[in-house]
Amino acid sequence: MTENKGVAKTEAQELQKQEHKEERTVAGRFFIPQTDIIENEESLIITMDLPGVKKEDVNIKLEKNILEVEGRIDYAPYEKLNPVYAEYNIGNYARRFTVSNAVDTSNIEAVLTDGVLSMTLRKAPEAKPRQIPVK
């Protein structure tokens, strides 16, 4: 899934977003997924646990330096099941990050495998470390 899809939004969506900026009108709870953020010379890598979320139900948006990740789960397998013993909650996932200018926002890659989402944010060329040779 590339970021372009999320960024190129229609105006209708934009309007909807303005209407309820912070509130979500979706059934079910949202939880904060466990996340690792690591950095190497070329990029920032954000790894996130989203168990039970399918590729098409992940929504990654980047707007005004806010990276928003939302993963919806499918409640269908839990229908007609009576809980007997519970150790974890079942719900959707959402988390936001503020991205600095040092990131090349047009070039974000996201891969979802086995319930783990991995996003690679490339650093903007001017933000990469530069060695200055001493003459």
Added chain:
Amino acid sequence: MFGKLSSALDIALQQAVEQAKDANFFEAGTTGRGVYPFINLFEKEGDLVLAAELPGVKKEELILEVREDVLRLAGARKIEYAENCSCHRLERKGLNFDRSIKLPFRIEGGKIQAEFNDGLLMVTLPRAESDKPKQVVIK
């Protein structure tokens, strides 16, 4: 004198917050930080359904065994990053796990169905025929 008091308060507060996090008091994540993996058990038409969240675990590396009424779930969750990188936030944990769960009744071993998709394990555990209650006809 006040320095000592405030540092003692800091420690006490930190401990209280950590304990609350362990117990999932804030309910920010899906679960607290106890035994791993976390499981949910459901009942469906007299049978059991077990669900477990195992993101990042490979299907081939997961061991699922049932003996009579004990279910064993074992495997490894590996989290590896390249060496020449700096970490800003590490919340996910890589670990080996081996957990046995005692179920309320015996399971029909041959009829167990397990699915593992997108890091979510769902196992249907049918109750053994020999373990089902028998209705006695009163003459």
